[in-house]
Amino acid sequence: MLLTRENDYxxxxxxxxxxxxxxxxxxxxxxxxxxxxxxxKILKKLxxxxxxxxxxxxxxxxxxxxxxxxxxxxxxxxxxxEEPLIMPCLRESCSRNSGGSRCRVHTELAKIQGVxxxxxxxxxxxxxx
Numbered sequence: 001m002l003l004t005r006e007n008d009y010x011x012x013x014x015x016x017x018x019x020x021x022x023x024x025x026x027x028x029x030x031x032x033x034x035x036x037x038x039x040x041k042i043l044k045k046l047x048x049x050x051x052x053x054x055x056x057x058x059x060x061x062x063x064x065x066x067x068x069x070x071x072x073x074x075x076x077x078x079x080x081x082e083e084p085l086i087m088p089c090l091r092e093s094c095s096r097n098s099g100g101s102r103c104r105v106h107t108e109l110a111k112i113q114g115v116x117x118x119x120x121x122x123x124x125x126x127x128x129x
Contacts, residue, residue: 003077009034010042010080011073015129017052018068022061042080049079068126077120086113 012032017023025043029036043062046052053065077084085091087109 004081006038006042006080007077009038010046010076011125011128013039013042013046013062014051014064014068014071014076014125017063018125018129020064022055022059022063024061028062045080046076049075051075051079068129069124071125072121073123073125073128074117074120076125084117086116 009032013028013034016028016031025036025039028034029039034042043052043054047054050065051071052062054060054062083091089103089106090109090113
């Protein structure tokens with residue numbers, strides 16, 4: 001499924017650090033009620049996608065790498081899940097797609113997938129917080 005708990009946590013974590021200041025993982029997790037073990041996994045993905053920077057040590061912490069006005073929901077969703085599909089059958093390797101043709105279910109779901117991706121790109125994070 002496309003919008004998972006991990007996506008929800010990632011969005012809320014970015015909300016928690018929207019002020020541009022450094023925040024510890026503990027602060028973020030307390031503010032957003034996110035389990036710390038799960039938060040580290042998400043932060044790693046957000047850092048790899050370039051959405052945040054993470055500093056270690058006594059003066060370390062997490063902060064946004066770019067303004068919320070430049071980020072949209074699609075950026076967050078694809079940072080957490082590189083292949084955000086609403087249904088597994090949308091993969092090219094779907095076993096029900098044979099002989100170069102796609103089943104009707106696949107065709108309709110692909111249309112919905114396209115609309116959803118367009119809407120995620122249209123929603124700036126700055127509009128959510």
